[in-house]
Amino acid sequence: MNHGVDVIGSREDPHASIRAARGLPLMLHSLSVLREQFEIVFAHRKIKKVVEVGVESGQVSSIYTELGADEVYCVDPFPSDELRAALAEHPRLHLVERASPEVLAELPVADLYVIDGDHNYAVVNAEVSWITANAPNAVVVFNDLLWPCARRDMYYQPSPLPESDRHESSDQGPTVFHDELTPAGLVGLGAFTWAVEAGGERNGVLTAVEDAVEAAGADDWYLEVVPAVFGFGILMRKTAPGADKIMAGLRPYTHSKLIATLEANRIALYSRVLQMQYEAVAHADDADRLAESINAQRYEIDRLRAELDRVTHEADELRRENDRLRDPVSAMPVPDLTSAARNLKRAAGHWVKQARQG
Numbered sequence: 516m517n518h519g520v521d522v523i524g525s526r527e528d529p530h531a532s533i534r535a536a537r538g539l540p541l542m543l544h545s546l547s548v549l550r551e552q553f554e555i556v557f558a559h560r561k562i563k564k565v566v567e568v569g570v571e572s573g574q575v576s577s578i579y580t581e582l583g584a585d586e587v588y589c590v591d592p593f594p595s596d597e598l599r600a601a602l603a604e605h606p607r608l609h610l611v612e613r614a615s616p617e618v619l620a621e622l623p624v625a626d627l628y629v630i631d632g633d634h635n636y637a638v639v640n641a642e643v644s645w646i647t648a649n650a651p652n653a654v655v656v657f658n659d660l661l662w663p664c665a666r667r668d669m670y671y672q673p674s675p676l677p678e679s680d681r682h683e684s685s686d687q688g689p690t691v692f693h694d695e696l697t698p699a700g701l702v703g704l705g706a707f708t709w710a711v712e713a714g715g716e717r718n719g720v721l722t723a724v725e726d727a728v729e730a731a732g733a734d735d736w737y738l739e740v741v742p743a744v745f746g747f748g749i750l751m752r753k754t755a756p757g758a759d760k761i762m763a764g765l766r767p768y769t770h771s772k773l774i775a776t777l778e779a780n781r782i783a784l785y786s787r788v789l790q791m792q793y794e795a796v797a798h799a800d801d802a803d804r805l806a807e808s809i810n811a812q813r814y815e816i817d818r819l820r821a822e823l824d825r826v827t828h829e830a831d832e833l834r835r836e837n838d839r840l841r842d843p844v845s846a847m848p849v850p851d852l853t854s855a856a857r858n859l860k861r862a863a864g865h866w867v868k869q870a871r872q873g
């Protein structure tokens with residue numbers, strides 16, 4: 516077998532293979548997962564300068580230097596503090612805090628461009644058009660050439676694009692369960708929005724690449740996709756150094772129906788998780804609303820009970836007052852006849868005693 520304990524596990528450590536998975540995010544989306552494919556590119560092509568467009572956490576950037584690149588220009592207009600700190604540790608990784616495509620002309624021409632920044636037609640079409648015109652022998656790698664970005668624009672926020680370059684967009688996200696956007700889909704949570712409609716012209720990352728390649732003369736270019744991690748695309752001019760070998764090396768991945776099926780299944784499962792999370796939050800909100808309503812009703816019941824006690828007490832008072840007014844005699848204090856009788860008896864006894872003595 517080709518694989519080691521980290522894939523198969525062993526009798527002594529049956530969980531070895533899955534332990535690494537515990538540390539991975541629920542939905543893999545980073546190109547860092549595709550190290551094996553980058554190794555094929557670097558094996559057949561001398562790559563010294565890399566322009567990485569869209570860096571996010573920076574977890575891919577150091578792979579390029581590990582594989583032999585001298586300089587990596589890490590372009591991201593919205594770098595986090597973690598990214599700044601991570602890149603600062605590597606002298607060969609240069610943070611370029613600017614937006615592509617404008618910045619491309621200001622950077623050295625690279626051997627490898629990794630395009631994973633703003634995921635929409637206007638930006639990606641301009642990026643590929645610039646590269647095919649100015650660095651035609653470069654290897655160009657993309658992320659997100661498949662669903663959901665292939666035929667639907669995504670716009671990082673705030674979007675610098677003029678309205679004429681944007682489709683109507685929404686905070687809701689795509690799902691595998693139907694064609695429309697939904698709040699239970701892959702939503703951007705303020706970081707990005709999605710075009711409301713998918714398909715048609717000038718919409719989506721793959722459409723942008725296809726149009727740019729068409730304009731550069733489609734027959735002169737290879738464009739292939741590894742159907743994993745949302746679509747790892749590779750574009751090379753057929754006459755560029757290493758092009759045939761790289762395409763041949765990637766062929767087991769670019770032509771694998773198995774990988775495509777697993778990817779579609781992975782995305783379907785993740786969509787299901789997102790939907791369940793959305794439903795769980797909606798149910799929790801319902802439960803909160805119900806608890807609030809029960810509390811308000813309890814408070815009202817207590818208030819009504821107190822009011823009832825007060826009114827009952829008042830009614831008792833009135834009833835007693837009424838009784839007193841109706842029967843003034845019975846309302847008079849009752850004389851103490853017992854002690855009067857006792858006094859009379861004592862006086863009589865005294866008189867009798869006196870009469871006997873006299």
Ligand SMILES: C[S@@+](CC[C@H](N)C(=O)[O-])C[C@H]1O[C@@H](n2cnc3c(N)ncnc32)[C@H](O)[C@@H]1O
Nearest residue numbers: 545546569570571591593614615631632633671
């Ligand atoms: C999907 S993430 C990149 C992930 C990274 N390539 C990886 O595989 O780990 C997209 C990144 O593109 C950045 N971005 C958005 N618009 C951009 C632009 N016009 N130029 C360059 N980067 C951009 C975002 O800030 C975000 O960090």
